[in-house]
Amino acid sequence: MLRDIYNAMMEFVRAFGAFQLFFLRLLANSPSIFFKRFSLVVKQVYNTGTLSLVIIMVCGFFVGAVLGLQGYANLARFNAEDSVGTFAAFALVKELGPVITALLFAGRAGTALASEIGLMKATNQLSAMEMMGVDPLRRILVPRFLGGVIAMPFLAAIFSAIGLFGAHLVGVGLLGIDVGAFWQLMQQSLEIGDIQEGIVKSFVFGVIASSLAVWEGYSAIPTAEGVGRATTRSVVITAIVVLIFDFMITAVAL
Amino acid sequence: MVSESENLIEITDLCFSRGARQVFNGLNINIKRGLITAIMGPSGTGKTTLLRLITRQLIPDSGTIIVDGVDISTLNRADLYKLRRRFGMLFQNGALLTDISVFENVAFPLREHTNLSNRLIRHVVLTKLHAVGLRGAADMMPSQLSGGMARRVALARAIVMDPEFLIYDEPFVGLDPISMGVIVRLVRKMNDALDISSILVSHDVDEIATVADCSYLISDGKVAASGSPEELQKASSALVQQFMHGMADGPVAFHFEAPDYTEQLLGRDAD
Numbered sequence: 001m002l003r004d005i006y007n008a009m010m011e012f013v014r015a016f017g018a019f020q021l022f023f024l025r026l027l028a029n030s031p032s033i034f035f036k037r038f039s040l041v042v043k044q045v046y047n048t049g050t051l052s053l054v055i056i057m058v059c060g061f062f063v064g065a066v067l068g069l070q071g072y073a074n075l076a077r078f079n080a081e082d083s084v085g086t087f088a089a090f091a092l093v094k095e096l097g098p099v100i101t102a103l104l105f106a107g108r109a110g111t112a113l114a115s116e117i118g119l120m121k122a123t124n125q126l127s128a129m130e131m132m133g134v135d136p137l138r139r140i141l142v143p144r145f146l147g148g149v150i151a152m153p154f155l156a157a158i159f160s161a162i163g164l165f166g167a168h169l170v171g172v173g174l175l176g177i178d179v180g181a182f183w184q185l186m187q188q189s190l191e192i193g194d195i196q197e198g199i200v201k202s203f204v205f206g207v208i209a210s211s212l213a214v215w216e217g218y219s220a221i222p223t224a225e226g227v228g229r230a231t232t233r234s235v236v237i238t239a240i241v242v243l244i245f246d247f248m249i250t251a252v253a254l
Numbered sequence: 255m256v257s258e259s260e261n262l263i264e265i266t267d268l269c270f271s272r273g274a275r276q277v278f279n280g281l282n283i284n285i286k287r288g289l290i291t292a293i294m295g296p297s298g299t300g301k302t303t304l305l306r307l308i309t310r311q312l313i314p315d316s317g318t319i320i321v322d323g324v325d326i327s328t329l330n331r332a333d334l335y336k337l338r339r340r341f342g343m344l345f346q347n348g349a350l351l352t353d354i355s356v357f358e359n360v361a362f363p364l365r366e367h368t369n370l371s372n373r374l375i376r377h378v379v380l381t382k383l384h385a386v387g388l389r390g391a392a393d394m395m396p397s398q399l400s401g402g403m404a405r406r407v408a409l410a411r412a413i414v415m416d417p418e419f420l421i422y423d424e425p426f427v428g429l430d431p432i433s434m435g436v437i438v439r440l441v442r443k444m445n446d447a448l449d450i451s452s453i454l455v456s457h458d459v460d461e462i463a464t465v466a467d468c469s470y471l472i473s474d475g476k477v478a479a480s481g482s483p484e485e486l487q488k489a490s491s492a493l494v495q496q497f498m499h500g501m502a503d504g505p506v507a508f509h510f511e512a513p514d515y516t517e518q519l520l521g522r523d524a525d
Contacts, residue, residue, distance in 0.1 A: 120351075128349035128408075131309060132363045132415075133339035135331075139366070 022215055025137060026145050033142040040139075044147025048109040048210075052155060055108050056101060060159035063100060064166025067091055071167070072175050081175075085182035086189045088167035093190065093198040097160035099246050102205035105152060106238035110213035113144050114234040117217025118227035126218075141214045148213070152206025153199055160198065197253045204245055209238045261320075262287045262419060262451045263308060268317035269475075270300070270307060277303055279475035281317070290445050290452040292466035292483070294459070296497065299472050301455040302346070305423055308453070309341060310334055322418075339367060342412030343421040348404035350396040350411070356383070357392040360411045367415065382410040386440060402433025409440060419451040420444060426458045434458075438465050459498055463487070471497060473505075 034041060071084040117140065120126050126136040171177040213234045220230035263285035270278045277300040285291045295301050306312040308319060310326045319326050321337065329337060350359045360379045364370055370378070383389045386406040396404060405425060412420060422441065426434050442465050445452045456462055462469060463483040471479040471486060471494055479486055479494045487498055496504030512518070 123347060123352070124345045124349035125351055127311060128343070128345055128351075130311065130335075131338055131341060131343040132366070132411075133335040134363070134366045135335065 018219070019215055022218070023211055026142060026211060026214070029138050029142045030146055033138055034146055037143065040143035041146045041150070044143045045151050046147075048105070048113070048144070048147045049151025049155060052105060052108045052151070053158070055104055056155050056159050057162050059100065059104055060097075060162035061166040063096055063159075064088060064092065064163030064168075065170045067096075067163065068167035068170030068175070072171060072177070081177055082181035083185055084167065084171040084175075084177055085164075085186040088164060088171075089186045089190050090194065092160040092163040092167075094194055094201075095246070095250075097156045097163065098198055098201035098205055099242065101152065101156040101159045101202060102209050102242045103239055105148070105155060105206075106209050106213070106235045106242070109148060109151075110209050110234050110238055111231050113148070113210070113213040114217040114220070115227055115231045117141065117144070117214060118220035118222070118230050121218065121220060122222035122224075122227055137218075141218060145210045145214050148210025149203070149206040152209065153202040156198065156202035156205075193253075197249070200253075201246065201249050204249065205242050208241050208245060212238045212241065260286055262322060263453070264318075264320040265308070266318045266320075268307065268319065269315045270303065270312070271315060272303075276475055278307075278314075278317075281472070281476055283470055283477060283480075285451065285453055286468065287451050288445075288449070289467040290441065290454060290465055292454045292456060292462045292469040293472060294455075294457055294462060294469055294497070295472035295478075297457065300475070301457075301472065302423055304472070305343075305421055305453070305455055309338065309343065309421065339363075339415060340418045341421060342415070342417035342419070344405065344408050344412050344423065344425055346424045346427060348396075348401075348408035350399075350404055350408055352396050355392070356388065356394050356396065356399070356407050359396065359407060360414050362411065363415045378414065379410075382414050383407075385413070385444075386410045387436070400433070402429050402436065405429070405433075405437060406440065409437075409444070413444060413448065416448065417450060419453065422452065422454045422456075424456055425454065426456055426461050434461065441465050459483075473497075 067088040068084055071087040072081050075081045075083055075087060117126075120136075120140065126140065129136045129139060168179075168182060172179045172182050216230040216234035216237070217227075220226045261284045263283070265281060265283040268278050268281040268283075269276070281304075283293070283304075293301055293304060303312065307314055308321070308326075310319075310329070313327065322340075324337070326334070326337070350356075351362065354362070357379055360382055361375050364375050364378060368375075380389055380392065383392055386409050388403060388406050388410065391399065391403060391407070396407070399407060425437050425441065429437065438461050441452065441454065444450070454462070454466060466483055469480065469483050469486055470477050473493055479489050479491055481489075486494055489495070489498075493505040495501070
């Protein structure tokens with residue numbers, strides 16, 4: 001029993017150390033790939049960002065709409081229903097935008113990255129590249145990592161913008177809140193620091209989600225079962241790490 | 255005694271284990287320049303593992319692997335990648351990049367390592383595809399190719415940088431007789447026309463006999479026999495005879511190690 005706990009801890013420490021070294025190699029190779037092979041990065045921004053737009057926009061709209069309903073129902077008790085816009089904006093820009101975007105990104109783009117890289121490994125494509133004298137880390141992993149890091153803040157911004165539109169549609173369109181009050185109260189209370197916090201979070205979550213997805217794919221056991229497990233793990237670990245970092249960044253920003 | 259310059263690869267006292275299983279235990283192999291050397295052995299003897307050791311995708315527990323006079327264990331990442339550019343390797347399943355076309359697969363090493371113009375790259379790629387008979391498939395995607403075609407495209411990609419030696423990992427597995435004949439002919443043609451050396455890992459005895467100049471038979475982590483395919487056919491060793499003539503039982507037992515059959519059927523083995 002104690003031995004099992006010891007082995008599990010050792011395994012965790014070993015995997016964590018290996019990930020750190022891998023992460024440093026990703027960072028060290030990122031500038032040269034960004035400046036010299038930008039076309040590879042653009043393709044991945046399309047794959048991870050543009051192709052995630054539909055799910056981000058649909059979810060953003062309904063999250064905003066729910067915020068409009070809940071905000072109205074609860075703020076009306078204090079005769080503060082005009083503040084629904086402010087409530088939705090704070091919730092979206094500072095928290096829900098970056099966090100839900102990161103979770104959706106892990107589910108849509110992260111799984112695609114982990115399974116694609118894992119399958120490339122299982123079918124010897126990464127070995128073939130190594131044999132051609134091409135480092136798969138630079139050619140395959142770094143562009144995918146950078147693509148995710150660049151896409152995430154834009155996705156989070158779009159999520160928040162569409163969410164506000166959803167809140168507006170419900171609050172102003174359905175529940176009859178004054179359109180002027182909805183937007184003006186929001187503008188008065190939301191400060192640039194709040195938006196910065198959202199941007200910082202989405203950037204950090206982009207780094208977390210992308211690096212974990214490519215790592216899980218790259219370190220997958222090259223079998224059908226191994227790739228499946230790596231794909232699942234990329235979502236689970238990303239969700240946990242994103243929420244832990246969300247707490248830490250919020251605590252620092254307060 | 256063979257002079258050093260005649261040997262392209264020298265493997266000395268190689269030991270390698272995976273977990274508790276000892277794959278190689280004092281393996282010695284010399285691969286000569288200009289020849290097609292076949293490495294044979296029953297399934298699970300570590301033939302593919304040996305290729306991965308030669309290309310340093312794996313690191314041996316002990317022993318040395320000298321490639322063209324250089325001990326590959328001493329190379330740093332940059333030098334290793336430089337050395338690998340002189341290799342061409344054909345993987346068992348072709349290992350084509352599935353998201354780009356046949357043309358782009360063959361062009362891949364050129365685009366990564368050279369600054370050739372698109373026009374010149376097109377010229378080189380079409381020449382190599384023509385050599386394997388698949389110039390007409392340049393615009394196809396890897397998923398549209400048959401197994402034999404995929405392997406021929408992979409061969410075109412392996413020779414696109416004009417390597418000094420070609421490594422084939424089980425090139426004949428799972429091919430119909432026509433495709434197999436094509437691959438056998440291409441292996442010979444590439445070796446002679448490009449004046450290179452080839453290493454071929456396989457357990458297809460008949461094909462090896464047609465194409466190889468020199469063969470090594472590996473068993474139990476060591477070289478069990480070596481020589482030309484004709485010499486191996488005539489060897490007196492029971493293991494070599496079993497392998498070369500495809501006998502089901504012999505030194506390599508048909509039955510995997512198990513408890514006594516009767517005892518197990520009567521349920522006494524659990525006692």
